[in-house]
Amino acid sequence: MSSRTAADTRDRIVMAAKAEFAQYGIAGARVDRIAKEARTSKERVYAYFRSKEDLYAFVARQELAVVAAASRMDPTDLPGYAGRIFDFFLSHPEHHRLVAWGRLELGDNAPAPDDPLMAAVREKTEQLRKAQEDGYLDPSWDPFDVLPLVHQIATSWAAQPELAHVAKEQARTPDAAARRAAIVRAVQLVFPATTRDETASR
Amino acid sequence: MSSRTAADTRDRIVMAAKAEFAQYGIAGARVDRIAKEARTSKERVYAYFRSKEDLYAFVARQELAVVAAASRMDPTDLPGYAGRIFDFFLSHPEHHRLVAWGRLELGDNAPAPDDPLMAAVREKTEQLRKAQEDGYLDPSWDPFDVLPLVHQIATSWAAQPELAHVAKEQARTPDAAARRAAIVRAVQLVFPATTRDETASR
Numbered sequence: 001m002s003s004r005t006a007a008d009t010r011d012r013i014v015m016a017a018k019a020e021f022a023q024y025g026i027a028g029a030r031v032d033r034i035a036k037e038a039r040t041s042k043e044r045v046y047a048y049f050r051s052k053e054d055l056y057a058f059v060a061r062q063e064l065a066v067v068a069a070a071s072r073m074d075p076t077d078l079p080g081y082a083g084r085i086f087d088f089f090l091s092h093p094e095h096h097r098l099v100a101w102g103r104l105e106l107g108d109n110a111p112a113p114d115d116p117l118m119a120a121v122r123e124k125t126e127q128l129r130k131a132q133e134d135g136y137l138d139p140s141w142d143p144f145d146v147l148p149l150v151h152q153i154a155t156s157w158a159a160q161p162e163l164a165h166v167a168k169e170q171a172r173t174p175d176a177a178a179r180r181a182a183i184v185r186a187v188q189l190v191f192p193a194t195t196r197d198e199t200a201s202r
Numbered sequence: 203m204s205s206r207t208a209a210d211t212r213d214r215i216v217m218a219a220k221a222e223f224a225q226y227g228i229a230g231a232r233v234d235r236i237a238k239e240a241r242t243s244k245e246r247v248y249a250y251f252r253s254k255e256d257l258y259a260f261v262a263r264q265e266l267a268v269v270a271a272a273s274r275m276d277p278t279d280l281p282g283y284a285g286r287i288f289d290f291f292l293s294h295p296e297h298h299r300l301v302a303w304g305r306l307e308l309g310d311n312a313p314a315p316d317d318p319l320m321a322a323v324r325e326k327t328e329q330l331r332k333a334q335e336d337g338y339l340d341p342s343w344d345p346f347d348v349l350p351l352v353h354q355i356a357t358s359w360a361a362q363p364e365l366a367h368v369a370k371e372q373a374r375t376p377d378a379a380a381r382r383a384a385i386v387r388a389v390q391l392v393f394p395a396t397t398r399d400e401t402a403s404r
Contacts, residue, residue, distance in 0.1 A: 025306065028229060100306055103364065104227065104299060111364055121368055144373035145358075145384035148365050152354040156347075159361065162305065162313055163350050166323055171346035182347035190388045 010048050012038035018059050022094035025101035026056050060102055061116050063095055073124050075131030076195070078146070079188040082154035086180045089158035096158040121147060136194045146191060153186050212250050214240035220261050224296035227303035228258050262304055263318050265297055275326050277333030278397070280348070281390040284356035288382045291360035298360040323349060338396045348393060355388050 016037035020029045031052055035042045049055040071084040089096055111118045128146050132139040137146070157164055157179050168174050218239035222231045233254055237244045251257040273286040291298055313320045330348050334341040339348070359366055359381050370376050 025227075097306060100302060103362075104302055104306070111367060117364065118368055121365065122372065125368075125372060142374040142380060142384060144369055145381065148358045148362055149355060149384065149388050152358045152361065153351060156350045156354045159354065160305075160350055162319065163323065165313060166320055166327075167346055170324065170327060172344040178344060179347065182344060182351065186351050186392045190391045 009038065009040050009044060013040060013045055013048060013055075014059060014062065017055050018063070018098065019094065021056055021059060021101060022097040026053065026105045029056070031055075056102065060098065063098055064117055064120060067092075067095060068120060073127065073147075075128050076136040077193040078137075078150050078191040079184045079193050082150055082187040083180060083184045085151065085154035086157070086183050089155060090176055090180075093158065093161070096155065100159075137191065141191075149190065150187055153183055153190075156183060211240065211242050211246060215242060215247055215250060215257075216261060216264065219257050220265070220300065221296065223258055223261060223303060224299040228255065228307045231258070233257075258304065262300065265300055266319055266322060269294075269297060270322060275329065275349075277330050278338040279395040280339075280352050280393040281386045281395050284352055284389040285382055285386045287353065287356035288359070288385050291357060292378055292382075295360065295363070298357065302361075339393065343393075351392065352389055355385055355392075358385060 013034060016034045017029070020034050020037070024030070029052060031045055032042050034055075035045050038045070045055070049058060067085070067088055070088045071081060073081050124147055125143050128137060129143040131137040132141070132143060137143075152159075157167075167179070171178065215236060218236045219231070222236050222239070226232070231254060233247055234244050236257075237247050240247070247257070251260060269287070269290055272290045273283060275283050326349055327345050330339060331345040333339040334343070334345060339345075354361075359369075369381070373380065
C-alpha cells in the first residue's frame with residue numbers, strides 16, 4: 001500500500017468515526033460500522049488507532065482544532081467571535097453532539113495536565129487577561145469567567161436543539177440570522193467589542 | 203401489598219432510575235440495576251413503567267418540574283432567576299447529565315405538541331412577552347430568544363464541568379460564589395432586573 005493510499009484510508013476512518021461518534025456516542029459507536037463506512041477493515045482501524053477510545057480522543061482533538069481555527073478568538077471583539085462560533089455550529093451541528101457525548105461518557109474527572117482542550121482554555125484565558133491589562137476588556141471580570149460565558153451564549157441554539165423547533169413556530173422572526181443577531185447582541189452587552197484601531201489612535 | 207408500600211416502591215424505583223440514567227444514559231441504563239437499587243424486582247419496575255424509555259420520560263418530566271419549582275422564573279428579575287438556576291445545578295449536578303443524555307439519545311426530532319418541556323417553554327415565553335408589553339423587559343428582544351440565553355448563561359458551569367477543574371487552578375477567585383456572581387452580572391447586563399414595586403410606585 002502506498003503511503004498516499006494509507007493516508008487516504010486513515011482520513012476516511014477519521015471522517016467515518018466522526019459521524020459515528022456524533023450519532024451514537026463512544027459506547028454506542030461500532031468499529032465495524034466505521035470500518036465499513038471507510039471502506040476498510042476493522043483490523044486496519046486498530047492498526048491506526050489502538051482502541052475505540054483512542055480513536056474518539058483523536059477525533060475530538062481534531063475537531064477542537066477545527067472549531068478554534070474557524071472561530072478565531074479575538075479578545076477585542078468577543079461579539080464577533082460569538083457570531084463565528086454560532087456560524088460554525090449552524091453548519092456543523094454534529095460537532096456539538098460529538099463533544100457532548102464525551103462530556104457525559106468520559107465523566108467530569110479532572111482532565112490530564114496535557115489535555116489539549118485544557119491547554120487551549122489556558123491559552124485563551126491568558127489572551128483575555130492580557131487584553132484586560134491592555135485596556136481592551138473590562139478588568140473587573142475574572143478572566144476565567146469570560147470564555148465559558150461567551151461559549152455558552154454562542155452555543156445557545158446548538159446546545160438546545162429541541163428549542164429550535166419551538167422557534168419555528170413561536171419566534172417573531174424564525175430564521176437563523178435573527179438567532180445569530182440576538183447572540184451577538186447579548187455578548188456585546190456583556191463584553192463590548194473594542195476596535196483596536198480606535199483605541200490605538202485616541 | 204398496601205397502597206402505601208406500593209407508593210414507596212414506586213418512589214424508590216424513580217429515585218434509583220434518576221441516578222442510573224444520570225450516570226449511564228438511556229441506552230446504558232440497566233433495569234436490573236435500578237430494580238436492585240430500589241430493593242424490588244425487574245418485573246415490578248415493568249409493572250409501573252412499560253419500558254425503560256417510559257421510565258426515562260417519567261423521570262425527565264419530574265425533574266423538569268423540580269427545576270422549574272426551585273428556580274421560579276420571574277420576568278421582572280431574570281438575574282435572580284439565573285442565580286437560582288445556578289444554585290440548583292450546583293447542588294444537583296446529576297440533573298444536567300440526565301437532561302443531556304436525553305438530548306443526545308432521543309435526537310433533535312421535533313418534540314410532540316404535548317411535550318411537557320415544550321409546554322413549559324411556551325408558557326414562560328408567553329410570560330416574557332407579557333412582561334415586555336408591561337414595560338418590565340426591553341421589547342426589542344424577540345421574546346423567544348430570552349429564555350434560551352438566560353438558561354445558557356445560568357448553566358455555564360453545569361454544562362462545562364471540565365472547566366471547573368481549570369477554575370480551581372486558574373481563576374482569580376476559585377469559589378462557586380464568584381462563578382455565581384459572574385453569571386448574575388452577565389444576565390443583569392443583558393436583561394436588567396426591574397423591581398415591580400419601583401415601577402408601580404413611580
